[in-house]
Amino acid sequence: MNKKLKYSLLFILFLLFIGINVPGRTGELIIHFLDVGQADSILLELPNNEIMLIDAGNNSDGRKVVSYLRDKGIDTIDYLIGTHPHADHIGGLDDVIDNFEIGMIYLPQVIHTSKTFEDVLLAVQRKGKKITPARAGVSILNESELKIYFLSPIRNDYDDLNHYSAVIKVDFLNKSFLFTGDAEIPNEEEMIEKYGSSLKSHVLKVGHHGSNTSTSEEFIEKVVPDYAVISVGKDNSYGHPSALVIQRLQNHGVKIYRTDLQGTIIARSDGQQILFNQDPVNQNITGNHGIIIESVDLVKEMVIIRNNSNETVNLSRWRLVSVVGNQEFIFPQGTLIRPGERLKIVSGSAASNIDENTLLWTKSYIWNNDGDPAELYDDKNNLIATY
Numbered sequence: 001m002n003k004k005l006k007y008s009l010l011f012i013l014f015l016l017f018i019g020i021n022v023p024g025r026t027g028e029l030i031i032h033f034l035d036v037g038q039a040d041s042i043l044l045e046l047p048n049n050e051i052m053l054i055d056a057g058n059n060s061d062g063r064k065v066v067s068y069l070r071d072k073g074i075d076t077i078d079y080l081i082g083t084h085p086h087a088d089h090i091g092g093l094d095d096v097i098d099n100f101e102i103g104m105i106y107l108p109q110v111i112h113t114s115k116t117f118e119d120v121l122l123a124v125q126r127k128g129k130k131i132t133p134a135r136a137g138v139s140i141l142n143e144s145e146l147k148i149y150f151l152s153p154i155r156n157d158y159d160d161l162n163h164y165s166a167v168i169k170v171d172f173l174n175k176s177f178l179f180t181g182d183a184e185i186p187n188e189e190e191m192i193e194k195y196g197s198s199l200k201s202h203v204l205k206v207g208h209h210g211s212n213t214s215t216s217e218e219f220i221e222k223v224v225p226d227y228a229v230i231s232v233g234k235d236n237s238y239g240h241p242s243a244l245v246i247q248r249l250q251n252h253g254v255k256i257y258r259t260d261l262q263g264t265i266i267a268r269s270d271g272q273q274i275l276f277n278q279d280p281v282n283q284n285i286t287g288n289h290g291i292i293i294e295s296v297d298l299v300k301e302m303v304i305i306r307n308n309s310n311e312t313v314n315l316s317r318w319r320l321v322s323v324v325g326n327q328e329f330i331f332p333q334g335t336l337i338r339p340g341e342r343l344k345i346v347s348g349s350a351a352s353n354i355d356e357n358t359l360l361w362t363k364s365y366i367w368n369n370d371g372d373p374a375e376l377y378d379d380k381n382n383l384i385a386t387y
């Protein structure tokens with residue numbers, strides 16, 4: 001054996017001995033939830049050393065996503081997924097396709113007439129690639145320790161583009177990760193029906209930026225996540241994430257991460273444990289508005305609304321609904337609730353607006369004493385709180 005070969009072999013043995021990973025398998029799954037504002041982009045460095053990218057933010061995020069990947073030394077994306085044709089998911093995909101070697105490209109089978117969608121198709125064409133349909137039952141990777149597959153869309157006749165969202169599950173040894181795009185409650189219901197308790201995942205990428213159109217109580221009960229990550233823009237105009245969704249997750253003891261408050265969030269797993277690069281958001285944090293229904297006294301006909309946020313919230317044109325009787329109280333124009341303040345909404349024959357924190361609904365009786373859920377909606381018809 002010549003000397004050079006001998007030393008090379010010794011060097012390799014040395015590397016193996018001290019446990020340095022020779023480029024190849026890292027054995028670790030690293031998930032980057034990129035801060036792309038009110039949008040989604042998630043990079044997965046897979047334990048087999050392949051790269052997956054789920055969405056690429058808005059058009060204006062394309063460059064940011066490209067440079068984030070370049071900084072990681074990535075030159076090939078083995079699996080590129082656009083969850084659905086909305087611009088806040090596929091906007092930056094054309095930049096990504098133009099700048100990297102691309103393996104498989106997955107998109108749900110639905111077309112959209114936007115320029116953004118056309119740009120993506122043109123980029124795919126330029127690259128000489130084909131699109132593989134993303135739909136329930138399609139497997140991306142099927143290795144003994146790592147399985148990646150689509151759970152949704154299940155049907156092909158939805159009215160809403162969000163409902164076509166590709167939902168991806170990653171099973172790595174003992175840990176599972178669920179990425180839901182902008183899938184909404186009808187999709188969640190279909191998945192519960194089709195997969196039941198096998199939806200269970202340790203990390204949930206919360207659907208639709210934390211909107212209350214997603215993440216139903218039933219879905220949380222099936223997924224039972226330990227961690228939830230919400231990709232959402234600071235002070236977005238949609239009121240995401242919904243206080244109700246935050247409350248639901250907190251009720252289940254789920255640790256919450258938010259890109260609007262924490263920037264890019266990175267989770268690593270060896271298949272046994274999951275570690276995040278930062279602490280979850282404070283458990284006291286509420287979603288957008290931070291308004292809760294603190295109590296409903298059905299007999300005394302008094303509802304107390306409380307502002308748990310640090311900001312004054314304008315309740316003009318918000319609605320308080322008695323669900324049983326389907327009656328609603330519309331908050332008058334100019335109703336403000338300051339941080340920590342409570343407002344009472346009273347009804348019944350004895351009701352009166354005795355002070356500035358009391359609002360008179362009606363002298364009639366509203367609340368059904370045998371039980372009557374209350375719902376609070378904001379002026380954009382988002383469900384903010386229930387009791």
Ligand SMILES: [Zn+2]
Pocket residue numbers: 039040086088089182208209
């Ligand atoms: Zn979206």
